[in-house]
Amino acid sequence: MKRMNGSVEPIPQVRAGHRSRAALILGAVSGSMLLVALGGAAVAGRDPVAIVAPPWSGPGPGLPLGADALGRDVLARVLAGGRDLTLTAIAAALTASALGVAGGLWAGWSRGRLGRAAASAADLLLALPLLLLALLAVVTLPGPAAVVAGTVLGGTPLTLRVVADATATARRAGYVEAALSRGERGGAVLLREVLPAHAGLVGADLGQRLVLAVQLAAALNVLGFGPAPPAPDWAAMLRENLQGLGLNAAATIAPAAALAVLAGSVAALSHSLWDGRS
Amino acid sequence: MRRDGLTVRGLTVADRAGTSIVDRLSLRIAPGEVLALTGPSGAGKTTVLRAVLGALPAGLTRVSGQIEWHGAPVRAPRRWRRRTVGFLGQDPASALHPLLDARAAVREALPRAARGAGAEERALAEVGLDPAEIGRRRPHQLSGGQAQRVALARALAANPELLVLDEPTSALDPAALLLALEQVRRRRGDSRSVTLIVSHDLAVVRELADHVVRLGPDGRDDGVPQAPILSPGGKPAPGGRAVPGGRAVPGGRVVLDAHGLTIAQPPGGAPLLSDVDLTISAGESVAVLGASGSGKSTLLRVLAGLHPAERGRATVAGQALPWPVTERSPAALRALALVGQNPLDVLNPARTVGAALARPLRTLRGLPRRAARAHVRHLLAIVGLPEELAHRYPATLSGGQRQRVALARALAGDPAVLLADEITAALDTRTAAQVLDLIDTLRHETGLAVLAVTHDPAVAARAGRVLRIEGGRLRPHPCSHHRRPSLDVL
Numbered sequence: 021m022k023r024m025n026g027s028v029e030p031i032p033q034v035r036a037g038h039r040s041r042a043a044l045i046l047g048a049v050s051g052s053m054l055l056v057a058l059g060g061a062a063v064a065g066r067d068p069v070a071i072v073a074p075p076w077s078g079p080g081p082g083l084p085l086g087a088d089a090l091g092r093d094v095l096a097r098v099l100a101g102g103r104d105l106t107l108t109a110i111a112a113a114l115t116a117s118a119l120g121v122a123g124g125l126w127a128g129w130s131r132g133r134l135g136r137a138a139a140s141a142a143d144l145l146l147a148l149p150l151l152l153l154a155l156l157a158v159v160t161l162p163g164p165a166a167v168v169a170g171t172v173l174g175g176t177p178l179t180l181r182v183v184a185d186a187t188a189t190a191r192r193a194g195y196v197e198a199a200l201s202r203g204e205r206g207g208a209v210l211l212r213e214v215l216p217a218h219a220g221l222v223g224a225d226l227g228q229r230l231v232l233a234v235q236l237a238a239a240l241n242v243l244g245f246g247p248a249p250p251a252p253d254w255a256a257m258l259r260e261n262l263q264g265l266g267l268n269a270a271a272t273i274a275p276a277a278a279l280a281v282l283a284g285s286v287a288a289l290s291h292s293l294w295d296g297r298s
Numbered sequence: 299m300r301r302d303g304l305t306v307r308g309l310t311v312a313d314r315a316g317t318s319i320v321d322r323l324s325l326r327i328a329p330g331e332v333l334a335l336t337g338p339s340g341a342g343k344t345t346v347l348r349a350v351l352g353a354l355p356a357g358l359t360r361v362s363g364q365i366e367w368h369g370a371p372v373r374a375p376r377r378w379r380r381r382t383v384g385f386l387g388q389d390p391a392s393a394l395h396p397l398l399d400a401r402a403a404v405r406e407a408l409p410r411a412a413r414g415a416g417a418e419e420r421a422l423a424e425v426g427l428d429p430a431e432i433g434r435r436r437p438h439q440l441s442g443g444q445a446q447r448v449a450l451a452r453a454l455a456a457n458p459e460l461l462v463l464d465e466p467t468s469a470l471d472p473a474a475l476l477l478a479l480e481q482v483r484r485r486r487g488d489s490r491s492v493t494l495i496v497s498h499d500l501a502v503v504r505e506l507a508d509h510v511v512r513l514g515p516d517g518r519d520d521g522v523p524q525a526p527i528l529s530p531g532g533k534p535a536p537g538g539r540a541v542p543g544g545r546a547v548p549g550g551r552v553v554l555d556a557h558g559l560t561i562a563q564p565p566g567g568a569p570l571l572s573d574v575d576l577t578i579s580a581g582e583s584v585a586v587l588g589a590s591g592s593g594k595s596t597l598l599r600v601l602a603g604l605h606p607a608e609r610g611r612a613t614v615a616g617q618a619l620p621w622p623v624t625e626r627s628p629a630a631l632r633a634l635a636l637v638g639q640n641p642l643d644v645l646n647p648a649r650t651v652g653a654a655l656a657r658p659l660r661t662l663r664g665l666p667r668r669a670a671r672a673h674v675r676h677l678l679a680i681v682g683l684p685e686e687l688a689h690r691y692p693a694t695l696s697g698g699q700r701q702r703v704a705l706a707r708a709l710a711g712d713p714a715v716l717l718a719d720e721i722t723a724a725l726d727t728r729t730a731a732q733v734l735d736l737i738d739t740l741r742h743e744t745g746l747a748v749l750a751v752t753h754d755p756a757v758a759a760r761a762g763r764v765l766r767i768e769g770g771r772l773r774p775h776p777c778s779h780h781r782r783p784s785l786d787v788l
Contacts (some may be wrong), residue, residue, distance in 0.1 A: 063766035102762035194704065197652070201602035202622055202658050203631040203713060212657070 043292045050285035056280060057102030064099040068092065068252040076267035086268040089260050094271045098278055101252035105241065106282065108164040109233035112171035116233070117226040119172060120179025125210050128178060128187025139184055142177035150174035155234055158245045167237045168246065174236070175229040186221055190214045220293050227290020234283045254279050303328040304350070304370045305458060310348050311342070316591075319345045319358060322574060324509060332493040334503030337513030338726055343496045344388065346513070347464055350494070351379055358538055362467035367460075381409075384458030386433035386478070388465045389724075390449030394437040401433035401450045407452040421455040422448070425477050430782040432498060438781045443471045443590015444752075446703045454481055460492045461485065467499040471590050471753040482506055498726040501744050514763035553633070553714040554578040554601075558617075559610030561593060561600050565662040569608060570596060574772045576765075578715060580745040583738075583757040586768030594751040595639075600716045600751070602636040632662050635708035637701075651678075651703050652688030655710060662711035676785070677706040681736060696728035705733065718750040722757060734760055 025187055066072070069234035073087040080086070083145075085094035127135040154170035161169055187210070195217075199209045215222070240246065241255030249256075261271035306325040319342045329331045332598050335343045348354050350365055352375025365372045371376050379385075383404040384407070384594025387393050394403055404418045408684055419429035425447040450470070453461065458737055466478050483506065485491035496501050503510055559574040570593035578584055589592045599605040601612070612619040612632055615633040638644050645654055654672050659670040659677075675685045701721060708716060716737070722730035734757065740746045750757055758764050764775035 029711075135413035193651075194640055194644075195646040197599075197604055197638060198636060198707060200623060200633075201634070201636045201658075202606055203628070204661065205624070205625060213646050217646050219648060235635070237349055275589070276640070 029171065043289065046285060046289040046292050050289045052242055053278075053282050053285055054106060056099070057106040057278070059103075060101075061103060064096040066093050066096040068096040068100040069250045076261075076271065078263040078268050083271040084273050088257065088268070089264055089272045094138070094256035094257075094261075094268070094274055097252040097257060098254070098274045101254045101257060102154070102278060102282070103276060104164070104236070104247060104251075105172065105254060108167045109171075109230060109237050111164070112168040112236070113226060113230035113235035114167055115221070116171045116175035116226045116229045117179055117200030120176040120225070120229075121215075121222055123176070123181050124180040124183025126216065129206060129210060129214075131188065131191075131193065135184075142180045145173060145177045147268045148173075150236075151239070154240065158240055159245075162249050163240065163245050163247070167233060167240060168239075170180065171229060171233040175232050179225050182221065182225055183218070186218050187214055190217060193217075224290045224293040227286050227293065231283050231287045231290070234286070238279055302326075302366070303331065303368040303670065305364075305369075306346075306350060307364045307366070309346065309349055310361045310363070311358055312346055312361045313540060314357050314447075320349065320513075322344055322363070323511075323513075325376040325509075327492045327494060329486075329492055330487045330497065330510075331508040332482060332506055333509045333511065333710045334495045334497060334507035335511050335513060336496075336498060336500055336503055338498065338728060341513040341638050343498075344514055346466055347462060347494070347496055351383060351462065353379070354595055355637075357625075368647070368686070382459045384456060384461045386450055386452040386463045387467070388455040390439075390447035390453075390470070391437070391442055391762065393449055394445055394452075396437055399434050399436050400427070400451075401429065401631075403448055404451050404455050407455045407481075409456055412456065416453070417439070421451045423475070424454070425451045430572075442590030442595075443474060446470050446474050446590070450478055457488065460494070463493075463495045463497075463516060465498070466503055467497050473589070479506060487736075497772050505595055508613055512778045551580045551745075552577055553580050554610035554612070554614050554749070556601070557610060558606040559597075559600070559612065560650045561596055561605070562608050563593065563596055564607075565606045565608075569770060571767065571772065572770050574610070576749075576772065577631065578747045578749060580714065581741050582763065583741060583748045584751065584763045584765060585761035586749065586751045586767065586772070587753065587755075587758055587766050590753070592767040593687065595671070596634065597772075598719050598749065598751050602634060604636075618644055621724070628662070632711040633714040634717060635711060635713035635715075636717045637719065637721050639723050641697040641700040641704075643726050645695075645700055645707075647692055648693075650688065651690055651692070651695070654703065655688070656708055658710035659706055662755070677710060678703075680709060680740075682732075698725050698733070701729075702723060702736070705736070709746075715747045715749060718748060720752055720754075721750070721751075722754060727756075730754075 031277050061068070069092060071091045072093050073083060073091045073265075075087065075089055077083065077087040077091070083093060083095070085098065088094050088097065123138060126237040127138045131298045150170065150173065153173045154166065157173070158166035180212075190213075196209055196213055199213050204212075238255040241253050242259050244259070246256050257275040258272060261268075265272050304325070306323060309320055309323040310318055311320040313570060316366070323346060325333060325739070335346060337343055345354070345358060345661045348358075349360055352365065352372060354360060363589065367378060367382065399408065401418045401511060403414055404421045408417055408421075419433065422429040422433060427444065427447050432440070432444060434446070440448065453463075461482070463478060464481070466475055470478060482493050482495070482518050485493050487507075495503060500510075554576065556576045559571070559576070560569050561571040561574070562568060563570045563760050575596070586594050587595065591643050596605055599620065602609045603621065603626060607621045614630055616635065617630040619628055619630050623631070634736060645651070652671065655674045656667075656670040659665045659673050660667070666672060678685050683699060683702055683706070685698070687695070687703070692703075695703065705721070718737070721734055725733065737748055738747075738760065741748060750761065752758055764777040
């Protein structure tokens with residue numbers, strides 16, 4: 021009544037193929053978005069701070085997205101305005117994720133009083149309003165450092181909890197006990213067995229931290245803590261051009277869309293990675 | 299409403315690639331009847347169950363066919379399951395919610411009107427648990443066997459019209475199985491209850507079932523490749539089948555010697571096992587039986603260095619065996635190897651079979667990378683697996699194959715004693731027999747000693763010596779020869 025494909029159960033392979041295709045597409049979208057954000061300035065073709073047209077001129081020949089509040093090329097500014105924000109967000113996400121993974125592995129493994137204290141401290145940190153912490157950071161630190169600090173304060177506790185729970189479960193898994201009983205040290209088991217087994221989880225979590233960092237960087241830049249005025253920046257463009265929405269909507273919508281696609285594609289990629297592991 | 303019981307018409311289930319897992323299956327179970335689904339592992343028994351319950355996992359779809367309950371198609375499977383179905387899964391202990399204590403877990407399964415007034419306590423008492431002692435415990439405070447019983451109490455609590463048991467013979471220990479089968483027998487012929495049992499144990503189902511449906515073509519292999527079992531020397535073992543006997547080699551070299559071993563769970567608490575004296579000679583096979591929660595697995599974990607011992611000392615292969623694994627000499631680490639019971643997590647999902655086998659070859663034997671890779675092929679051959687498997691990830695292996703890889707990994711350090719913790723519990727009878735044959739062959743060819751913790755009398759029957767944990771002591775079991783669990787139970 022049932023056919024078997026030799027000794028292999030067919031389902032997991034098929035599912036893996038399905039997942040990896042989704043992950044590939046989302047990876048391509050977020051990859052190209054990152055590429056635009058980081059390398060856009062090189063292909064902008066025009067100086068993003070030069071005044072080239074009357075303020076808020078609509079889209080026309082030579083100005084596909086029109087001009088902004090001071091008459092600068094919106095397309096050039098969008099292409100050039102994502103680099104610092106994205107670099108800051110990536111640095112912040114990597115820092116927050118690395119700290120969270122290291123802390124989570126340790127807290128989940130040690131099961132001692134210290135590990136529990138770390139987990140409780142993380143919970144306490146989560147209870148504080150993140151924007152308040154970020155504002156506190158931004159008045160004491162320069163802009164990019166504040167984004168890193170805010171992401172660490174708001175994101176590391178989440179990573180730590182997730183990784184600590186996964187580690188505590190993995191401690192009783194057969195492959196970990198086998199490694200321990202043949203004399204492997206705790207650190208080696210964590211790095212060689214536990215971490216690779218949860219690579220998907222960590223990758224997905226890194227994506228979530230990146231989304232948080234992009235949002236935080238955008239929020240702080242909108243509030244005026246970003247790069248100084250003539251420099252192009254997606255978030256600052258939102259603030260500068262909002263009054264001109266009726267005259268040249270593209271000047272506001274283009275940077276908003278850039279921010280949304282960046283955060284959205286990274287979030288979706290992270291989601292598909294997580295699906296692939298659960 | 300007609301009371302026709304459960305009818306399955308032309309059920310076909312396919313995976314994403316379009317391969318049929320179940321092909322045009324029709325069943326009918328009238329009220330008061332018991333139907334058993336049998337077949338080798340991988341034949342789609344559990345898939346049929348899930349399709350009947352309307353809960354197929356992602357990736358599988360019901361292509362055609364209909365499930366009818368009392369003559370009408372099941373339209374809202376979730377509500378239907380809640381009202382009519384009692385279900386006991388293959389791994390009942392892990393199906394319990396970690397935050398619900400035993401009493402709450404049973405309460406959840408009861409219809410709202412029946413809750414309270416001691417109904418939960420009665421359900422727990424009926425499966426032989428003391429509600430006063432167990433009722434407030436959460437799954438992590440229960441032993442494996444106790445958790446199985448809580449899951450059983452949950453399935454039976456509401457006296458469901460349709461009771462579904464998935465592999466009760468391997469999911470439950472013999473005592474709990476006896477309770478479950480007693481319930482099934484009581485339901486039989488009451489002109490109300492419908493019972494569906496999935497089991498690979500024909501002996502159990504033949505006695506109990508009104509109908510037996512066998513899935514999968516007859517004489518079909520269950521997916522384990524038929525490579526001849528090779529002895530480490532490379533020549534096929536005699537017939538590759540069970541080697542009779544299994545007595546301790548008279549005057550054999552002592553490989554494991556433990557004295558006055560006392561174990562507490564949790565460490566430092568009340569002793570679970572006291573003053574254990576255990577001596578095992580080369581080539582000997584020793585089985586440890588005991589009720590669930592008696593400390594069988596903990597004994598192995600202590601020997602493997604994963605759980606602290608309170609008192610006692612031991613030597614292995616002439617080497618002192620300190621209890622913490624970090625203080626053991628390389629020779630002592632090599633001499634003991636542990637194989638766990640759960641094929642799902644016995645291998646790291648992120649490592650290929652080859653990498654999983656190469657690691658202990660490098661750490662325990664100090665082989666360089668290239669030599670380790672070559673030796674992986676040899677290890678796979680010992681456990682009767684093709685060498686192509688070295689490049690596979692565990693997710694693409696069957697349960698039996700994974701357990702063989704775990705065995706190969708344990709053999710990598712050339713151990714003197716194999717610590718086997720219920721290694722066949724999750725395998726079907728035939729695959730289990732193959733794994734046990736393999737271990738017997740190794741014992742005779744290489745003098746490997748085996749200390750096996752089990753609740754399966756079939757495993758115990760092969761052992762040269764059977765010990766039993768009773769009242770916190772390890773004692774020789776009076777009778778070493780057992781029949782199949784099913785026959786004992788029935």
